[in-house]
Amino acid sequence: MVWSLLKGADLEGDWPLVQHGEAERSGGSQAGSLRDRLNFAALDSEARELLRRYRPKLEPDVEAGIRDLFHRFQTAPDAARQFSSERQIDRLHDLYVSHWEVMTDARFDPLYAERVKVLADTQSRMGLDPRWQIAGHAVVLEHLVASVFNDLASRGLLPSSRKRTAELQDLVRALIRLVMVDVEIAVSLRFNELRVKHHRDLSELRRNERSAVTDLFQDTFKALLEGDLSCRLREDVPEEYRALATTFNTALDSICAAISAMNTHREEAQAATEKLSVQGKDLGMRADEAAAQLDRANANLREVTDHVRRSASQSKMTEEAVGRTVKAVEDSGEVVSQAINTMAAIETSAEQIGHIIGAIDEIAFQTNLLALNAGIEAARAGDSGRGFAVVAQEVRALAQRSAESAREIKALVATTKNQVDAGVQMVNKTQDAISSIVNQVVEINQAVAVLANDTAEQVDSLHGMAGALHACGEASKANGEISRQASSQSSDLHTVILELGQTVRQFTIERRNTHQGVASTSSNIAYSEEHTDDVAQSIFADVSTKNDFLMPIRSVGTAM
Structure with a gap:
């Protein structure tokens, strides 16, 4: 659990946000520490203190942004198809409200990490694409920025003094950095989960394929172990194994010819x-x-x-x-x-x-x-x-x-x-x-x-x-x-x-029919190959999609 990893951690230490799986350990850590993220986004203690000071004034805008977001989820056809019931929408709405309450507090403590993980797991179970979470953060950020320039200005928060102007600029920068850091963490969690799932699927497919190949060659190898060199593989194996089967049969023919010649010249x-x-x-x-x-x-x-x-x-x-x-x-x-x-x-x-x-x-x-x-x-x-x-x-x-x-x-x-x-x-x-x-x-x-x-x-x-x-x-x-x-x-x-x-x-070198069961094994191998191709294409598509999602995050990070 994320809580067991983050319990007792704070910003003074480097605590991980993502629980790395076997796939991540083999390919290197994909998510760094929270300290690295905040340092890279320049979200220092002053910026976080500024966010906490304006939090009471920003909470109504956060609620308005979340209402606008879920209104769009219900009215947009592409987004509405992602939900199977009103209960799912309500559950996700409550999680969004809870998450934004913790996020605008800008403390980035274990409670924040737990809310991020809960929200990401819920969206994963609902089958929601990560792009809707990015779009949701964009909607809420739009309301926050507009409110800072409109509502706060109307209340006299923007006097002609340079100090007020600089404070407003710092607030806008802090809001953008806060949202981008949260988006990056959430997307990393989703894609890490997808990567682990794809690795599990591929491992299962490899096991199935190995089992099918074993079934294909097992009877032939048993016959060879018993000294029967007349056994052959059928030629109606999948296309990928046809050259191997032909080479194997040709090798057995050569061995039979050699043994025959050996027997002839023995006297x-x-x-x-x-x-x-x-x-x-x-x-x-x-x-x-x-x-x-x-x-x-x-x-x-x-x-x-x-x-x-x-x-x-x-x-x-x-x-x-x-x-x-x-x-x-x-x-x-x-x-x-x-x-x-x-x-x-x-x-x-x-x-x-x-x-x-x-x-x-x-x-x-x-x-x-x-x-x-x-x-x-x-x-x-x-x-x-x-x-x-x-x-x-x-x-x-x-x-x-x-x-x-x-x-x-x-x-x-x-x-x-x-x-x-x-x-x-x-x-x-x-x-x-x-x-x-x-x-x-x-x-x-x-x-x-x-x-x-x-x-x-x-x-x-x-x-x-x-x-x-x-x-x-x-x-x-x-x-x-x-x-x-x-x-x-x-x-x-x-x-x-x-x-x-x-x-x-002791060897039998006369030709006989191929062992039974090869045709069914061949069909199993063909099915496994097609399934493997589908999973591979899905993985590549997810990676491409992840790159597209991270483009705006990189752009915002570069601008800051």
């Missing part, structure tokens, strides 16, 4: 599986034999690999020994080079000694000449120079001995130099021989290293070949196992084909 598949099983067993035996041969070849290859591995190890040891020999020969070459350097130093020293001896020989020669000159000078001196002559004689003799010693040393140094030169030549030849030996040993070492690398590569290749043979052996074993499994699976497939033949024979 061929059975023979093929038996042959496949025999071939699988033969292939498994051959795969086992090939795997045994590969195992023997793998064992032989492992022996060859071991021999080559030992050769590679010996080549590696030879390479290391040759390396050590090369190192020793290179060390000997270094020693010879040092000896050559030493002999070159001796030769240089001998040459220096030769130069020194030459200097000594030159000194001895000069000393000899000096001693000779001294002897001559002593002889000239006579007895006074005799002692000096003796000394000169001794010096000369000493110089001669020094010269002879120098010549002997020079001869020895020359001999030593010649011997050193010969030794240098021999050492050079020795160095050349050692260098040749080093080069040959290096070449031998390189050849041995190449041989060792080749041997290692052969070992790796043999390892790869052994692995490949092992993999081939494993693959052959796996192929043998797969062949045995394939043979076993062929036997299982043969069993499955036999069971498939038994299953196929």
Whole structure:
């Protein structure tokens, strides 16, 4: 009930005016809160207070407007047809009077909401179109506005002061906004009710249609469940389902043809599986034999690999020994080079000694000449120079001995130099021989290293070949196992084909008459479709009518 929704609510809170149904929840709320409506219409507290202040003067005009409205209801042919009795008119008149008494109070409390709901429900039960309520509000509003400008002006309510003029304008605006808000709420209630009713009708129609479609296909589906593929839908179904029925029957024809072909080729598949099983067993035996041969070849290859591995190890040891020999020969070459350097130093020293001896020989020669000159000078001196002559004689003799010693040393140094030169030549030849030996040993070492690398590569290749043979052996074993499994699976497939033949024979694929009851079901579906079209057209017409009713409300709201 609306009262349960509005109880305890007032303008300070947001209380809904419309009890939303399932259709409204699915499509979104169609009616907002009262606060939103009043704010949008600019019907604030001052405007409502102004209405309450002029309410006693407006009540006679409201009563006159309601009398005029119901006079028009009774005299206008279109409106009079809406009422079935005078009692209905009286009941509606009382509700209008009660509603306008609460509305002109402009409090918009739960009592107002209840009166709006009661009036809307009563009009709905009477079958009155919402447009008559809009027209009724227009008639009463006409009397109110005319009264404000006529009656109030005659009583001096319109003096020349701007304050009175502004108050009159505010009163007219408040009356128009009050009536438009009430019209919008009432129309929203009516259309929400119509929408819910249409949804219920459509749901009922959908249930009926689903039931009719179930009746149409139920017997056929039961026959299919029992394995009867000969059942077909009649072609005299409604036009909307004729293409579906044709497709369904064509699909069943295709299934029957497929099952027939399956039954025809079943024996061929059975023979093929038996042959496949025999071939699988033969292939498994051959795969086992090939795997045994590969195992023997793998064992032989492992022996060859071991021999080559030992050769590679010996080549590696030879390479290391040759390396050590090369190192020793290179060390000997270094020693010879040092000896050559030493002999070159001796030769240089001998040459220096030769130069020194030459200097000594030159000194001895000069000393000899000096001693000779001294002897001559002593002889000239006579007895006074005799002692000096003796000394000169001794010096000369000493110089001669020094010269002879120098010549002997020079001869020895020359001999030593010649011997050193010969030794240098021999050492050079020795160095050349050692260098040749080093080069040959290096070449031998390189050849041995190449041989060792080749041997290692052969070992790796043999390892790869052994692995490949092992993999081939494993693959052959796996192929043998797969062949045995394939043979076993062929036997299982043969069993499955036999069971498939038994299953196929359970289906009935001969054509028979369509099940009874399809014609009556088709007529029910056709009736449901026609009824659905009528309801849909009615809904669309109501929506269009609602849009037409709301046009003046939107226009007034825009003007305000």
